[in-house]
Amino acid sequence: MNVEIRDGIAYIGGGLSDWNAVVNLGHSLCAEPGVNNAAIERPDLAERDLSAYLAMDDIDETDVVVIGGGISGCGIARELRKRECGVLLLEKNSDVAEGTTKSNNGMIHSGYDSKHGSLKARLNVEGNALYDELASDLGFRFNQTGSFVCAYGAEDEATIAGFLENAKKNSVPGVEVLDGNRSREIEPAMAKDIAFTLWTPSAGYVEPYEVALALMENAIQNGARLRLNCEVKGFAFSEGGESISKVLTTHGAICCKHVVNAAGLYADDMAFLARDGFFSIHPRGGVLVIFDKRKPSLLKTYLGVTPKNFTKGGGPMMTPQGTMLWGPSADERADKENLSVDEEGLRFVIEKGVRLLDGMDSGDVITYFAGNRASTFNEDFVICNSKRIDNLTHVAGIQSPGVASSPAIARMASALVMERKGYGPNERFNPVRRHKPPFRELDARETGGENVICRCETVTEREIVEAIGGVIPARTVDAVKRRTRAGMGRCQGGFCGSRVIRILARELKIDPTEVTVKGPGTNLLISRTRG
Amino acid sequence: MREITADIAVVGGGPAGMSAALRACGLGAKTVLIERDAALGGILNQCVHDGFGLLRFKKQMSGSQYAQQFADAVYESSASVMTETTVLKLIPGECGSKAQSRQGLYTTGEKTGGALIRAGAVILAMGCRERPRQQAGIVGSRPAGVLTAGAVQKYINVEGYLPGRKAVILGSGDIGLIMARRMTLEGIDVAGVYEIMPSPGGLRRNVAQCLDDYDIPLRLSSTVTEVHGKKRVEGVTVADVDAARHPIPGTEVFVPCDLLVLSVGLIPENELSRDAGIEMDPVTGGPVLDNFMMASVPGFFAAGNVSAVFDLVDYVSDTGEAAAEGACRFLGGEALPEYVTVRAGDDVSFVLPGKIRRDLPSSALYMRVKRTIENAVLEILADGKPVYEKKHPIVTPPEMVTARFHESAGSGVPDAGGLTVRILGD
Incomplete structure (x- = not known):
């Protein structure tokens, strides 16, 4: 490996050795004075043959293309629609929130631990403060229950004091140190051996895929457009090479005036394809474990621990939908598509949860899964206008506390676009999303007659049909699941799976063998039986 | 909201619920039977193999034949049947001050509308569900093609679709064994059945008739540890296990397949019972019962796989009858010893x-x-x-x-x- 430092960026080139060595090198380079970030050279992208895509017809045009339908991209699309500019969001998967967003634990951090002075610290505290209003406008659940950092004894005192000081510098509201008894008054499920805690009342949680969907639906209700299954393969540039003229996709070429790179795990690929690579994404995997709904009454808040006891990841919490979730763990992964649950990560999450909660065991696990955080080597958000391309804005390196920060990220990204393009305000923007409450939240005494398809989560046929015909139509089993919760419960789709497939096939007028779990190649049924 | 009154409400129209409803009618009780599916029969409707009813009818029947026999009788009886209807909530004592406490059941269904059923006694017959993959502790990716044996059975026998071409089965419970044979007959290549315990989990006759007769290998003391594949299953890792059922390092083997079928246990479906405050037995997974099949909340009875997972449907039908007799005795106001x-x-x-x-x-x-x-x-x-x-x-x-x-x-x-x-x- 060789390293060259240009304009404050350490470029790593040559043959890469072991992935952990690369990650360590990237991190240590970022610690050097004068180095802002590190990037692995990508000659493969610089030399990608785009002739096939350049030969494709122009199929669309708009003012601003947003690449990536995660929580960041969806929020940015909505924020941009507060201005008089056309917005088109491109997502390579078959649904929004299909990448890192869906595997996030939904924590809305208070901001006590983000390094003071970092972009993360500022946007976290700003984003947290915006969630109340956003939740009421968009109609998603935001439970602001507060969170604890648990400490066992004197050895944790310095850490907690450090967090308190950092929290105050970051202007986190309401933070204080509580003794064990006072902490257990707020959180009775907390283990008895916890001596004192840092209490941050502004923390809470959301279902991140629910937020992303709500943001994008509202963006669409305000005139934004969405292309799913549309993968960006490269860019065409103006004659002098100073701006992007077209976005080259698997659908065809899209002419636009500005591009926002919110491509998550692939934001570095997009930057290099746009001839502006100055950071790399090194995926950090995390395992999340979900427990049966009947356990949850145990826990009201969120429990974390000082990094001394566990060096990585999150602890037990309750999702707004009432399930208990533990995790995530953290491990560096060379492959962005590696979403496998590893035994060590699973054991780590469960052991940590058991230590923090009295009366818990792993017997009520209903599912576990993994996601990859889109981390850069400087471990901060990269949100800026390109220095080389005059119509490109990067929103990259969005990892924890990305969901908490996302409302502030969207505002910042929109402001950056406006720095380059002065679109005026959109007076007709309506921040309120139209939506119906789910059937399961209705009073059993007042519900009408509906066919229940998912017994575990009480989801009806009408709700599934509405999801399939919704603002962002659900076309896959997982898309139906994220909108309705069908298949998210304790039997994990064992009962409702075949029914959901039948409804999808009927509504989309396709054969059941054409129904997919999560996009092309994930068909569940192969062929008809002989009979 | 529509209101319906009955002496006995039976929740679930599988073998337990049908036999309970029949016996209750036979004893003169006004009975309503509630089933979430379009037809009575429950999981028996997807059991096209034989071996049912040997004790009760002294002959070999398929599951669907066994179910049909009961369903016909139920429709000829005085029971009122509500299909495509789901019970949302059970409320003990909701409706009443009469000598017998009146139980409330809120139901929903497109055909039957939203309804409140008031009944003197409730027989719980919701059956059981299959354990999902995660409860078997399998790690790896989450591609399409990991299904429970019951789901595979439904796709093949009811829906008429094949969910794969080459299958590995984890767990030698009866459904896993039956599906090994069924998939083989449908042209799916069954690479093997893996069982973590040192002995088969299903009935001996099923091991002989479903595996041995078709040369399907049964690997005891071994398990699936990991699933591979990004979009569709590409294979699984299997490994031998030690006496404590932990995989033995070095014994891992990759088995290519596009379908992993799980037969890793059944769990009585008692969410409604729990919500109603009924005391549960941690070992059976069902309510704590007496020999009237009455649960800890007076007037609530349980029958069949909701009370504990049975091996033979004949026993399930027997418990349905016992529960109906208990419920009638309860309604008669007889003091319980x-x-x-x-x-x-x-x-x-x-x-x-x-x-x-x-x-x-x-x-x-x-x-x-x-x-x-x-x-x-x-x-x-x-x-x-x-x-x-x-x-x-x-x-x-x-x-x-x-x-x-x-x-x-x-x-x-x-x-x-x-x-x-x-x-x-x-």
């Missing part, structure tokens, strides 16, 4: 029911044993003294052991001593 506790003793994992009312002429006991024992003796002790003894040439964990326990043996027993059921080897 005191009960004694029935405990699982040596080599017995559970006994159903866990309580026996005194002074009953006869009562069926169902139990599962912990290990295979030849020349076994089932012994019941009352207050420490043997009061019942029966020889069994062999008892195995997959096969339920039953005893028809007569008498009064319990009548003089102080509950402190209770009854203990144990299995003795030779």
Whole structure:
């Protein structure tokens, strides 16, 4: 490996050795004075043959293309629609929130631990403060229950004091140190051996895929457009090479005036394809474990621990939908598509949860899964206008506390676009999303007659049909699941799976063998039986 | 909201619910039977293989034939049947001040509308569900093509679709064994059945008829540890396990397949029961019951797989009848005698029911044993003294052991001593 430092960026080139060595090198380079970030050279992208895509017809045009339908991209699309500019969001998967967003634990951090002075610290505290209003406008659940950092004894005192000081510098509201008894008054499920805690009342949680969907639906209700299954393969540039003229996709070429790179795990690929690579994404995997709904009454808040006891990841919490979730763990992964649950990560999450909660065991696990955080080597958000391309804005390196920060990220990204393009305000923007409450939240005494398809989560046929015909139509089993919760419960789709497939096939007028779990190649049924 | 009144409401139209409804009607009770599916029969409707009804009808029937026999009788009876109807909530004592507490059941369904059913007694017959993949502790990716055996059975036998071309089956429970044969007959290549325990989880006859007859390998003391594949399953890692059921490092083998079928256990479906405040037995996964099949909340009864997972449908039908008799006796206002506790003793994992009312002429006991024992003796002790003894040439964990326990043996027993059921080897 060789390293060259240009304009404050350490470029790593040559043959890469072991992935952990690369990650360590990237991190240590970022610690050097004068180095802002590190990037692995990508000659493969610089030399990608785009002739096939350049030969494709122009199929669309708009003012601003947003690449990536995660929580960041969806929020940015909505924020941009507060201005008089056309917005088109491109997502390579078959649904929004299909990448890192869906595997996030939904924590809305208070901001006590983000390094003071970092972009993360500022946007976290700003984003947290915006969630109340956003939740009421968009109609998603935001439970602001507060969170604890648990400490066992004197050895944790310095850490907690450090967090308190950092929290105050970051202007986190309401933070204080509580003794064990006072902490257990707020959180009775907390283990008895916890001596004192840092209490941050502004923390809470959301279902991140629910937020992303709500943001994008509202963006669409305000005139934004969405292309799913549309993968960006490269860019065409103006004659002098100073701006992007077209976005080259698997659908065809899209002419636009500005591009926002919110491509998550692939934001570095997009930057290099746009001839502006100055950071790399090194995926950090995390395992999340979900427990049966009947356990949850145990826990009201969120429990974390000082990094001394566990060096990585999150602890037990309750999702707004009432399930208990533990995790995530953290491990560096060379492959962005590696979403496998590893035994060590699973054991780590469960052991940590058991230590923090009295009366818990792993017997009520209903599912576990993994996601990859889109981390850069400087471990901060990269949100800026390109220095080389005059119509490109990067929103990259969005990892924890990305969901908490996302409302502030969207505002910042929109402001950056406006720095380059002065679109005026959109007076007709309506921040309120139209939506119906789910059937399961209705009073059993007042519900009408509906066919229940998912017994575990009480989801009806009408709700599934509405999801399939919704603002962002659900076309896959997982898309139906994220909108309705069908298949998210304790039997994990064992009962409702075949029914959901039948409804999808009927509504989309396709054969059941054409129904997919999560996009092309994930068909569940192969062929008809002989009979 | 529409209101319906009945003496007995039965939740679930599988074999337990149908036999309960039939017996309740036979005893003159006004009965309503609620089923979430379009047809009565429950999971039997997807069981096209035979082996059902040997005890009750003394002949080989398929599951669907067995179900049809009952369904026909239910439709000929006075029971009112509500199909495509889901019970949302059970509320004990919701509706009433009459001598018998009146139970409330809120239901929904496109055909039947939203309804409140008021009933004097409720028989829970919701059956059981399959354990999902995560409860088997399998790690790896989450591609399409990991299904429970019951789901595969439904896709093939009811929907008419094949969910894969080459399958690995984890778990040698009865559904896994049946599906090994069924998939083979449909042209799916079954690479093998892997069982974490040292002995098969299903009935011996199923091992012979479903695996041996088709040369499907059964690998005991081995398990699937990891799933591979990004979009569709591409294969699984299997490994041998030690005595503590932990995979032995170095024994891992990759088996290519596009379908992993799980037969890793069944769980009684008791969410409604729990919400109604009914006390549960952690071993059976069902309500704590007496020999009227009555649960801890008076007026609530349970029958079939909701009370504990049975191996034979005949027993399920029997418990439905017992529950209906109990419910009618309860409605008659007859004072219930005191009960004694029935405990699982040596080599017995559970006994159903866990309580026996005194002074009953006869009562069926169902139990599962912990290990295979030849020349076994089932012994019941009352207050420490043997009061019942029966020889069994062999008892195995997959096969339920039953005893028809007569008498009064319990009548003089102080509950402190209770009854203990144990299995003795030779």
